Amino acid sequence: MNVTTSTLSLTVADVNASQDFLTTHLGYQVAMAADGFASLTRDDAAVDIVLLRQGTEVLPAEQRDQRAGGLILALTVSDLAAHEARLRAAGAPITMPLREEPWGERLFQLTDPNGVVIQLVEWVTPSGDEAGAGAWDGTWDGSGAGAGDEAGAEVASDAS
Numbered sequence: 001m002n003v004t005t006s007t008l009s010l011t012v013a014d015v016n017a018s019q020d021f022l023t024t025h026l027g028y029q030v031a032m033a034a035d036g037f038a039s040l041t042r043d044d045a046a047v048d049i050v051l052l053r054q055g056t057e058v059l060p061a062e063q064r065d066q067r068a069g070g071l072i073l074a075l076t077v078s079d080l081a082a083h084e085a086r087l088r089a090a091g092a093p094i095t096m097p098l099r100e101e102p103w104g105e106r107l108f109q110l111t112d113p114n115g116v117v118i119q120l121v122e123w124v125t126p127s128g129d130e131a132g133a134g135a136w137d138g139t140w141d142g143s144g145a146g147a148g149d150e151a152g153a154e155v156a157s158d159a160s
Helices: 015-026 080-089 150-159
Strands: 007-012 029-034 037-041 048-053 072-076 094-100 105-111 117-123
Touching: 007 015, 015 029, 015 037, 015 048, 080 094, 080 105, 080 117
Parallel strands: 007 048, 072 117
Antiparallel strands: 029 037, 037 048, 094 105, 105 117
């Protein structure tokens, strides 16, 4: 299988509100749009997003009124602090302030008008006890383990 692009399809109550939020604050562009539908894209590696109005008949009947509860759209970026400052200055709703986890994940969250949670992430070298052997460095080597994950590397080598 050769995946050529990734698209996240979100069912929302107000397509225009999410579309405006994503284009205004996160640099998405409208690729296609119609009543109750919008397809958004970016020029970089970010996932494409399709927005469908809740209740639309395009969806199977059992999916028409569902919403993705607990979903977080995570985008890995560089210069996270600058993005947080820019979004805060623009009045974007920052719903979880900038913080750093012990394993080296720096992040903050904002929430669009339909309740879609977007998390911006930047990986840094962890500090303290978590910086030792086996700490994930934010890179992917394709083996099923993060680079530097010695236990994962052993599992991957055993499988070959």
